[in-house]
Amino acid sequence: MQIRSRAALAAALVGALSLSACAPGGGSGSSSADADNTISIVGFAVPEAANKAIAAEFQKTPEGEGVKFQTSYGPSGDQSRAVAAGLKADYVHFSVPTDVDRLVDEGLVDEDWDQGENKGVVSDSVVVFGVRDGNPKNIKTWADLVKPGVEIVTPNPASSGAARWNALAAYGQVISDGGTDEEATDYVDAFFKNVVSLPGSGRDATTAFLGGTGDVLMAYENEAILAAQNDEGFEYVIPDTTLKIENAGAILKDASAPSQDWLDFVISDEGQKQFALTGFRPIRDDVDYGGVVEGAADPNNPFPPVKTLLTVDDDFGGWDEVTPKFFDEENGIIFQAITGAGLSLE
Structure with missing residues (x-):
């Protein structure tokens, strides 16, 4: 059976995908003057709600004040191939680390992206x-x-x-x-x-x-x-x-100015709290999210061992x-x- 051409798919995605404003803090577009203060997020489909919640909290911080977001979400592998083919990204949030490694191979992400304390895992x-x-x-x-x-x-x-x-x-x-x-x-x-x-x-x-x-x-x-x-x-x-499941996050080599602060916030206790409140297990056991997560099978014990x-x-x-x-x-x-x-x- 012939498996689809990844290169052709990536090229099509670059042509078809558009970065949309990520509420809060986004507009339908940004001028060149705004570009350095905008973070373009390209990610897999599942964490969109979590990233929106994290963005809202980030914009309340001195580092996030006035920062805008543009986002594109879809299947992890397809999104990775699209970035490799030219889709604009400052921060990528993919389901599997190999989708970030593809961007390392393309010279778009530093080789040491997964060497921090969190080993590149953000959710x-x-x-x-x-x-x-x-x-x-x-x-x-x-x-x-x-x-x-x-x-x-x-x-x-x-x-x-x-x-x-x-x-x-x-x-x-x-x-x-x-x-x-x-x-x-x-x-x-x-x-x-x-x-x-x-x-x-x-x-x-x-x-x-x-x-x-x-x-x-x-x-x-x-x-x-x-x-x-x-x-x-x-x-x-x-x-x-x-x-x-350990999802990967990384910033690109030519990422906009606030992108590193954003990644730091994503893996901070506040960022992980927002992940927890939208259903993800925090990457650290000591994150205080209040102990209750609505929508879980048992909201008072949302993440049982x-x-x-x-x-x-x-x-x-x-x-x-x-x-x-x-x-x-x-x-x-x-x-x-x-x-x-x-x-x-x-």
């Missing part, structure tokens, strides 16, 4: 199962997802970083339970045979599920919480074994090993599972 979450009200299919475990008749919605790993976390969680839970690589591969083959929709991004997957597609949505925990905050909620299950929480570094050997093994376009385990199930990577 955390975990993989969960979104289910219909009352959980009519009684979906509680990974084994339940591959039962006959269960229809899964998950984004497309050819474009979406969220999809890659979901797929790795599906594979990793087998290994964590003592299974072999062969058994884990068999599981993801069965998993994708139950997939009925592969939308382009995590946000598009949520929209499809809310529109009635599928029995279960593979999602970020924060996406489920945000949906509830927007009165579009669905129940969600945190499986006993799941994967820690996970029995077995996998990480890419500890359980998969890091992204340098993950990318060729799982997401190579010809031989990657996940891409082969998708095409083997008769699904399209287009």
